[in-house]
Amino acid sequence: MSAGADSTVPAAAGGGPMKRRVAVTGLGAVTPLGVGAAPLYERWAAGECGILDGAGACTEFEPSELLSVKEVRRLDRFSQLALVAAAEAIGDAGWEAELPYDPFRAGCILATGIGGIQTVEAQLDVQRERGAERMSPLGIPAQMPNAAAAAISMKYGLKGQAFSVTSACSSGAHAIGCALRMIQYGDADAVVVGGSEATLTTFGFGSFNAMQALSPSGISRPFDARRDGFVMGEGAAVLVLEEASAAEARGATVLGEVAGYGSTSDAYHLTAPEPSGEAAMRAIALAMADAGIGPDEIDYINAHGTSTQLNDAAETAAIKRALGEERAHKIPVSSLKSATGHLLGAAGAAEAVATVKTLVTRIIPPTLGYEVPDPECDLDYVPGEARPLVLSNGRPATAISNSFAFGGHNVALVIRGPRP
Amino acid sequence: MATVTAEQVEARVVETLASFGPDADQITRDSTFEELDIDSLDLVELAQVVEDDYGVVLKGEDMKELKTVGDAIDLIVSRAE
Numbered sequence: 001m002s003a004g005a006d007s008t009v010p011a012a013a014g015g016g017p018m019k020r021r022v023a024v025t026g027l028g029a030v031t032p033l034g035v036g037a038a039p040l041y042e043r044w045a046a047g048e049c050g051i052l053d054g055a056g057a058c059t060e061f062e063p064s065e066l067l068s069v070k071e072v073r074r075l076d077r078f079s080q081l082a083l084v085a086a087a088e089a090i091g092d093a094g095w096e097a098e099l100p101y102d103p104f105r106a107g108c109i110l111a112t113g114i115g116g117i118q119t120v121e122a123q124l125d126v127q128r129e130r131g132a133e134r135m136s137p138l139g140i141p142a143q144m145p146n147a148a149a150a151a152i153s154m155k156y157g158l159k160g161q162a163f164s165v166t167s168a169c170s171s172g173a174h175a176i177g178c179a180l181r182m183i184q185y186g187d188a189d190a191v192v193v194g195g196s197e198a199t200l201t202t203f204g205f206g207s208f209n210a211m212q213a214l215s216p217s218g219i220s221r222p223f224d225a226r227r228d229g230f231v232m233g234e235g236a237a238v239l240v241l242e243e244a245s246a247a248e249a250r251g252a253t254v255l256g257e258v259a260g261y262g263s264t265s266d267a268y269h270l271t272a273p274e275p276s277g278e279a280a281m282r283a284i285a286l287a288m289a290d291a292g293i294g295p296d297e298i299d300y301i302n303a304h305g306t307s308t309q310l311n312d313a314a315e316t317a318a319i320k321r322a323l324g325e326e327r328a329h330k331i332p333v334s335s336l337k338s339a340t341g342h343l344l345g346a347a348g349a350a351e352a353v354a355t356v357k358t359l360v361t362r363i364i365p366p367t368l369g370y371e372v373p374d375p376e377c378d379l380d381y382v383p384g385e386a387r388p389l390v391l392s393n394g395r396p397a398t399a400i401s402n403s404f405a406f407g408g409h410n411v412a413l414v415i416r417g418p419r420p
Numbered sequence: 421m422a423t424v425t426a427e428q429v430e431a432r433v434v435e436t437l438a439s440f441g442p443d444a445d446q447i448t449r450d451s452t453f454e455e456l457d458i459d460s461l462d463l464v465e466l467a468q469v470v471e472d473d474y475g476v477v478l479k480g481e482d483m484k485e486l487k488t489v490g491d492a493i494d495l496i497v498s499r500a501e
Contacts, residue, residue: 069439070440070457073441136465136468137461137464138465
């Protein structure tokens, strides 16, 4: 751990030179692989794919079985997914009976790329068919991008900072970065953080199809030469983060640590990544510097890996530039999107949850469907099946999780597994 | 409009409120909106239903005075006459 030597990060609140460490104590997810963080990771590691007919839908998610009548009525699907994922994470952290922190020291950041689009569509129908005066008073509170953060904050009495962040496909990772900083700097002692997205509608498919971003084959095969676009998915994922010494003092089971965060922007194109990967490389380098580690301490990379031609090539270039060509070739890289499709604003959070699970179990899930190499994508993408994560010494397993977005927003997180 | 009975209005109000969350058998004339966890947003939705069904327009200042389900039923019946 860096002793505050990194000049890019100010000293922690309270004047101490040390950044406060941030532990992961709870995980939750609702994804195309099922309801729960365990099915997300275990099914992916077993090589199961949650994509059906060209979409990653949460087919096992039944809101009325998991939420009250009032919650179902008042929340857009993106908030419903988030609330169920948050409930699992909060239970996993052992917070169900009682919040173990001063409520004003506990926050919530719940990211979304789009927000409550299903509510917008439904209310637009009402407006056109029955007139503007018949639109629902619940329309705005359901569609607002901060609706999920508000719902979680209210349900669990989190009275610290609560808000949403939005950066398209990097939203979930940006949220985790913000939560990390809030705790590192002493603005909060705990943050419930994640991302959610529910855009599998005619309007959503139409809009992404118009950009020619979606895979015509309906197959998500990141880094494979045959990749032809991303497969849209939906879902939510949530992590409970706590200041590490407080988590340890209350006897929490520490699943890992969010150790570093770096973020940059391409300033290049609205949707295409800058092909050299320079800004993405800098995000990775900043995250490693924030964690106080170098390329030799990275054991695994959870790639953004969308299955688009441009992303997967640019991401490969960025990884090689950030870690060095030689080291990059030795690190296993795999993409969750091969099993779920692209969860957009939830992707970074779902991938962080899967990465924590990978570091806890030390089993690296594969990039499903990867068979035909592309000269532009020449790293080890963990083809075929899961494999053990090999540690070179006694330190905790450490990974990078990448997220890159329309708008050119790049985020890298450094995540550590539990201490051996 | 045909004459609206208090029984008809009560049945419609209870059905509508039940769709907002509380169990129908929990809703009586004496139930307060507070104990049913019915808030101002719910009451705006109730007002839309009432306007559609009975042509009665309830504004924000009308709703503010309502404490119980019976208050709402009485107001709607009186306006519908």
